Amino acid sequence: MPKRTSPKDARRVEVADDLDEIVTDKREGWRATAAKARRRQRRYAKQLTHELTCMARDDEDDT
Incomplete structure (x- = not known):
């Protein structure tokens, strides 16, 4: 069973296309409907996107 996506995985994103592979x-397979699975995937992607923006902000502050 694959590991669930976590905000720490944002470090592995180099280009935007990587986001789809990481999420x-x-x-x-256990979700009641495909719609609920898609909704959950969007939530994971949103968490990673938020983490990426925070990481970018921190990098700007360091320079």
Whole structure:
């Protein structure tokens, strides 16, 4: 079973296309409907995007 996506995985994103590969829902097969699985995937992607913006802000503050 794959590991669920966490905000720490944002460090592995180098280009925007990497985001789709990194976002995984280990419980995707257990979701009641495909719509709920897509919704959960969007939530994971949003968490990673937020973490990336925070990391970028921190990098700007350091320079």
